[in-house]
Amino acid sequence: MKKNIMKNKVTKIIVLILFLLTIPLVYIYILSNFIKNNFYNFNENSPTIFSKIIDIDINNNFNINKFLKILELSRYKESDKLYESGNYILEKNRIFIFRRSFYSFDNYIKKAKFLINFNNNKILNIINLDINKEIKNFQIEPQIIYFSNLNNNFYLYKFITDFPDSLIKIILLVEDENFFFHKGININSILRSVIKNIKNRKIVQGGSTITQQLVKNIFFNYYNKNFIRKFNEILISLIIENKYKKDYILEFYLNKIFFGNINNNNIYGFPLASLFYFGKNIDELDLNEQVILVSMIKGPSLYNPYKNKKIIIDRRNFIFKKMKDKNLIDNYLFDKLISKDIILNNYNIYINYSYLDIIKNEIKKLNKNFYDFKYIFSNFDLLSQNSSKISCKKILSNLREKTKIKDLEISMLITDFKNGNIKCSIGSFDNKFGYNRIYINRNIGSIIKPIIYLLSLIKKKYKLNSLIDNKNVIYNDGKKIWIPKNLNNNFKEKVIFIDSLIHSLNIPVINIGFSVGIDNIINFIKLILNDYNIDIKKYPSIFLGSIGLNLINISQIYQSIFNYGNIVELNSISFLIDKKDIKYNFQNQIRKENNIFSEEHSYLIMYCMKKIIEEGTAKNLNKNKDLVLLGKTGTTNNFVDSWFIGSDNNEMCIIWIGRDNNCTTYLSGSSGSMKIYEEYIKYSFPESFYFKELKNIYYVNIDEYGNIICSEHNKKIIPIIIDNEEALNNNFLCPHHNIIVKYFNKIFNIKKK
Structure with missing residues (x-):
């Protein structure tokens, strides 16, 4: 009986011991899985998005001022010497530049020095100073326009090889000299901190290694300190050290350490802190700036250079003293460094939520998730962004004050019509997240x-010289009576086709519309948009623009016109890299169609839009006679919507001004949206629109009735399409001389363009 009791007791003890041993093992197992799933988990983070890589080519019409503006927007600093990448030297008509390194789609582009010589405000030549060789082009690195983030925690991940050796040495000296020798914890430091914490009856000193600091940043609330958390911190540190290599842990630490809050954004990692506090890439920091950032690790709120400059200078000088004691710097350099001031250059990140929305929508077309990607290289243009931001803020503020309408809003889309790249977008006056008027x-x-x-x-x-009826008419379909009017109530019996478009007359376009057919117009729009499900109502008022389209739609239509009948689907993405490092060339995914209508017909409409700027509804833009622009104003009933389309040789702008409640703005296209474009081209360095030479386009003189006439009458010159000489000889007659044109090149002023 006693033996059985004893045996049962022993069994219970063994079970208890096993149970007690199992608990920590199970706990460690649970922690290991937790670490595995969360330690290097960026899967829920949004991608980092870059602007367009800038191509500098001798064939580009870059004047020196435009190039300097691009350098400014790319965070280059003028200097007297090219000490480091990100600097440039300006000497009269030449610029020396130390270009930064960067990653492109398929390779790594190294730092390099270039000399760009200008002559007559154009690039004369480009010299690669590293190899002392003349080259035709080079690229300037893209800028970050959207940082990887999760719940307003922002990151910019860099590999350990991207960090300066001096920075790593300083961090190890200050934070964890024995990092490469311990297994995640420093016993001596822990014992010292335990004694001090027990005396104070709370956590006042950590004794943390770099691994422990990393664990604290990833897994624990920064401010919630207690003994249980400290125990878990130590345990997780030991597990991490057992699972990962030291270089990997250090790399992750450099990218994850907390650097405080700026403008409600939590900043993590040295690379991002370098940008936010100094406006520099991490490899461009000088020794003083490196030590300032290391000083902040102790407490990013207390040692904030914006708030507590004296405190952080004291901390910085303490670190410099430590560096001198360890022979990392000499006495001369020490004295020089401690006398330095802190010069901050806050990185002003402007997240364009409208453009971000466009990128997300394009990724949906790939049946991919936005969060699947690590890097997105976009077509976002820094110069277009800067120009649109300045012009919208200035002019819309003036219009709000002038009209006394505080809820006037704007949307604007800027594209490269040649390749379909979306360069910039404005979705609202104050760039609010969540309501993108681009898609309304x-x-x-x-x-x-x-x-x-x-x-x-x-x-x-019709032809450009055709006569169109311009009489006041009444349309009655049996259900509704429609009495359209010209905006100025000016009616004539007839008007020339080109003039009716130049002056945006309503009655002629209605007559043309009925002649072409409502169904044909709707199907033509659907063809260009490649969207046969779009809902367009079959009402005659469509001829005057009673059709609901958004800025993407309108840009796509006019892109096909300005690109001579060739469609390239509008796109905001150049290429993508997902979180498995698989690369996607987005340009291979976009729709391209050639010659959905002829080059000649595009040419004629573009010529009309050129004349709109010179003498039509947009003639107030024609202040610089040497600058050729295309344009079209648009106004809806009761001045609810103000529209303008403008284009130079490089980019097309679609601008809308209106109100979300669809009430009147009291603004026409020329008094509203066109004012934005007029301001925009002051900053965008526009280039005159270039008309291609087309073999079937000839220029002729016409009279006020549209008749082709001799050159001596010289009333108006227009382009026409001539398929063959025979057609010309058989059809054209000068009414003033009653002579059939047989030798048109001799008798008439018909010019080949």
């Missing part, structure tokens, strides 16, 4: 007229 359908008003005129030319219903 609005009646487009007279913006539709060039589209209807184009289709009428394609179907050979």
Whole structure:
């Protein structure tokens, strides 16, 4: 009986011991899985997004001022010597630049020095100073326009090889000299801190290694300190040291250490702190700036250079003293460094939420998740962004004050019509997140007229010199009576086709629209947009722009016109890299179609839009006679929507001004949106629109009735399409001389463009 009792007791003790041993093992197992799933988990983080890589080419029309502006927007600093990347030297008509290193789609681009010589405000030549060789082009690195983040915690991950050796040495000296020798914890430091904490009956000293600091940043609340948390911190540190290599732990620490809060953004990691506090890449920091950041590790709130300059200078000088004692710097350098001031250059990140929205929508087309990607290289253009931001803020503020309408809003889309790249977008006046007016359908008003005129030319219903009825008319379909009017209530019996578009007359376009057919117009729009499900109502008012389209739609339509009938789907993304480092060239995914209508018909409409700037509804833009622009104003009923389309040789702008409640703005296209474009081109360095030479385009003189006439009358010159000489000889007659043109090159002033 006693033996059985004893045996049962022993069994219970063994079970208890095993149970007690199992608890920590299970706990360690749970912690290990937790670490595995969370230690290097960026899967929930949003990607880092970059602006467009800038190509500098001798064939580009870069004047020296435009180049300097690009350097400024790319965070380059003028200097007297090229000490480090990110600097440039300006000497009269030449610029020396130390270009930063960066990653492109398929390779790593090293730092390099270049000399760019300018002559007559154009690039004369480019010299690579590293190899002393003349080259045709080089690239300037993209800028970050959206940081990887999770719940407003922002990161910019860099590999350990990207960090300066001097920075790593300082960090190890100050934070953990024995980092490469311990297994995650420093017993002596822990014992010292335990004694001090027991005396104070709370955690006042950590004794933390770099590994422990990393664990604290990843897994624990920064401010919630207690003994249980400290125990878990030590245990997790030991597990991490057993699972990962030292270089990997150090790299992760450099990218994850907390550097405080700026503008409600939590800043993590040395690379991002370098940008936010000094406006520099991590490899561009001088020794003083490196030590300032290391000083902040002790407490980013207390040792904040913006708030407590004296405190951080004391901390910095303490570290410099430590460096001198360890022979990392000599006495001369020490004296020089401690006398230095702290010069901050806050990185002003402007997150364009409208453009971010466009990127997300394009990724959806790939059936991918935005969060699947680590890096997105976009087509975002820094110069276009800067120009649009300045012009929108200035002009819309003036218009709000002038009209006394505080809720006037704006949306703006800037594209490269040649390749379909979306360069910039403005979704609202104050760049609010969540409501992107780029995608809001609005009646487009007279913006539709060039589209209807184009289709009428394609179907050979009219020519630029055709006469169109311009009489006041009443339309009655049995259900509704419609009495359209010209904006100025000016009516004539007839008006020349080109003049009716230049002056945006309503009655002629209605007559042209009926001639072409509502169904044909709707199908033409759907063809260009490649969207046959878009809902367009079949009402005659469509001829005056009663059709709901958004800025993406409108840009896509006009992109095809300005690109001579060739469609390139609008796109904001150049290439993508996902979190498995798989690369996607987005340019291979976009739709491209050639010649959906002829180059000649595009040419004629673009010529009309050029004349709109010179003598039509947008003539107030024609202040610089040497600058050739294309444009079209648009206004909807009761001045609800103000539209403008403007283009130089490089980019097309679509601008809308209106109110979300669809009440009147009291603004026409020329008094509203066109004012934004007028201001925009003051900063965007526009280039005159270039018309291609087309073999079937000739220029002729016409009279006020549209008749082609001899050169001596010289009334108006327009382009026409001539397919062959025979057609010209058989059809053209000078009414003033009653002579059939047989030798048109001799008798008439018909010029080949």
